[in-house]
Amino acid sequence: MFQTFEDSASPDQGPPRLAALREALRAEGLDGFVVPRADAHQGEYVAPHDDRLAWLTGFTGSAGHCVVLQDVAGVFVDSRYTVQVRAQVADVFTPVNWPETQLADWIAEHLPEGGRVGFDPWLHTVTGLEKMQAALEAVELVRSDNLVDRIWYGQPSPPMGPVFGQPVDLAGEAHGDKIARLAKGLKADVSVITLPDSLAWLLNLRGSDVPRNPVPHGFALLHKDARVTLFMADAKLKDLGDHLGPSVTVAPPEQFAAALEALSGTVAIDPDTAPVAVADALARGAAEVRHATDPCLLPKARKNAVEIAGARAAHLRDGAAMVRFLAWLDAQPPGSLTEIDVVKALEAERRATNALRDISFETISGAGPHGAIVHYRVTEKTDARVEAGQLLLVDSGGQYVDGTTDITRTIAVGEVGHEEKDAFTRVLKGMIAISRARWPKGLAGRDLDALARVALWEAGLDYGHGTGHGVGSYLSVHEGPQRLARTGTVPFEPGMILSNEPGFYREGAYGIRIENLIVVQPAAQQTGQTVKDLLEFETLTYVPIDRRLILPDLLTGPERDWLDAYHAKCRARLASLVEGAARDWLERATAPL
Incomplete structure (x- = not known):
């Protein structure tokens, strides 16, 4: 199970790969290209076929973007990765702190008015594109095929891992009942499902398309009459038997865009997770598009x-x-x-x-x-x-x-030293505070997060990630x-x-x-x-x-x-x-x- 970075990418090849991408930009008449760590399903983790950010830059974190311009290439990462990105990316890439610096602001600063920046519409969400467009009045965002794929010789094939069913005695609810329950609450005729774990949860499926995450790649249409159209390669489903049942119809994934164009009535998409390409396909058809949260998210949680x-x-x-x-x-x-x-x-x-x-x-x-x-x-x-x-x-x-x-x-x-023990005990106090918390219904993570930090704040310390x-x-x-x-x-x-x-x-x-x-x-x-x-x-x-790392005198009696x-x-x-x-x-x- 153990893998090293060398197994999947070669960071010392960053400069020639960057040069090849810039040559492709010139051929397309573009001034820049955005490379997110994302795939068409917008899950957090990606298959080797989709790990374009790591292949191009050498950065292997689970979140980030690269914006490649002709004279500078910025790698955007949050506070979890500021140390890692400096150690991994080649000298030709510039680490950029995100979200302190937004992609659009950085692009506007480094590109002259009238610049043209390309992006793959399958790799950006509707919300993400809207935010970029709103902040880039003088720069044109151009839909493009993926220029990284164009220069990535030896790119791994798309994942085709076998799919298997999650039994009801482990899932706790038959997928037919989930479909009926969610369909009853839809505020549209059809809801588009693009997230791999939403698809897996809804249909009680598990797969192996993403390393370490038992999810299959695919898309689905959840209809208000409790039918599901599943867009997934037959080769993945060959060992599934009759698990899906009569309420689920399988179609090739290549037909997904055409099926979106053919929809009529009201169609809901989650703008925070649906790729721009999904919205584009619906816009080419006759459906009335509505924005709504993925209906699987809360029930799955x-x-x-x-x-x-x-x-x-x-x-x-x-x-x-x-x-x-x-x-x-x-x-x-x-x-x-x-x-x-x-x-x-x-x-x-x-x-x-x-x-x-x-x-x-x-x-x-x-x-x-x-x-x-x-x-x-x-x-x-x-x-x-x-x-x-x-x-x-x-x-x-x-x-x-x-x-x-x-x-x-x-x-x-x-x-170990007293400093380390002091910091450890303060971290422990925060963990205990969350463990002991009681709160009124209706509160969210932002309301409780500070409980984990108070003991650290008292010493002028903090951490940059969520709790x-x-x-x-x-x-x-x-x-x-x-x-x-x-x-x-x-x-x-x-x-x-x-x-x-x-x-x-x-x-x-x-x-x-x-x-x-x-x-x-x-x-x-x-x-x-x-x-x-x-x-x-x-x-x-x-x-x-x-x-051995605890300073007992720093703990209260209840702790x-x-x-x-x-x-x-x-x-x-x-x-x-x-x-x-x-x-x-x-x-x-x-x-x-």
Whole structure:
């Protein structure tokens, strides 16, 4: 399962590839071209065929854009990737902080009035294009075929992974019932579905078109009369049997654009996720286009009782694998391991469960300064030894048929300094604050995010990423629309699974992050309570937190009580799942503070 960057891209080829793209621009009479990290389905993760940003620039982060002009090429990344982008992109590319600097503002600054910038309409959303057009009055945005594909010799073929059904006893609801339920609530005659995880959830399908995410590529039309037209290659569906049933009609994906043009009546698209090409095809036909949120997003986010039970089971299985790994790790002498050794050992423990379908993302194993790179990916070139006195940040997860896991633990390697312990304890206080939170129904991530940061703010510290993201049920490890972040505007509802992962990063020195998964549930009534419909989180992840890094005097009494109770639950739930040295380690690691 372990892959290095060298397996998929060659960053030292950035300059000749950039030169070839600029030559293609001149041939098309264009002054620039926008290269997003996106595919036609607008999911967060892309198949090798669609990883154009990495192929062109060498940057392998999960979000970003490149704008190539004739004399400058900017790579736009957010705060998670500012360190990584400087390390990865060739000298000919200019890192640009986003969203502090917007693409349109940067283009307007670097292009003269009347400039022409090309873009692939399949790779940009309707909302994204509208925002760019509004800010680029003097620059023309030109629809184009993909110029990167034109120069990418040896580009991998589009993914054609086999599709299989997710059984009802794991999904909790038959897909025919989902179709009928969503169709009844449509505000249009047809709704266009383009997101891979929405398609997978709606039809109880899973696939392998995107690395680490069990989703198939395809498109669908959900009709108000409870029919679905699925645009997907027959070759992917050959092992599916009669799973789809009579309410689903399959058509070749090449017919999708023509089918859109042929629609009449009212058609809903989600402008935040639908490609511009979808809107263009509808505009060529007679349909009345309406903008509406993807109808699958909220129902998918609200996990049913079966999915939540599956998540609990998956996390216990995964927690036992983590305990075996952490026990092994603590037994290794400092300096004897490299970051890749850590990745291989952890992935081996998950495979040993005999239930792992895949890891849920590329394992992050960052020792010392590498831990400060939020989404660090170790390669053969960057592989570092895990030395005494360092912090080791390990962020990982597994895909199981009953649930998706995502956990981060920061581990002391030998004795570490007071500064690191102080920062770790403040991060822990934030994680506990979220875990203990109770709030009135109707609040969103932006209302709770500050709870995770107060202890850090008191010391003049902070972190640049959100505190948590949504997580799927044997689906994408990053799932919307809920977020535990300043930008999270979707109210939390029972059944939503999120990560709880505050952190702190000292560039060039160390990184700290502690992450559990949590699920929203109704809060128990309290005596004298006047607020109705309070909500709270149930913790799903049970793996010990490194007590060696905690300054007990920084914790309040309720925080110490929470931690001791959490560790007692870890011991009670995992002791029967591990044995020998791992069980002995678990007993020591979960002792009261």
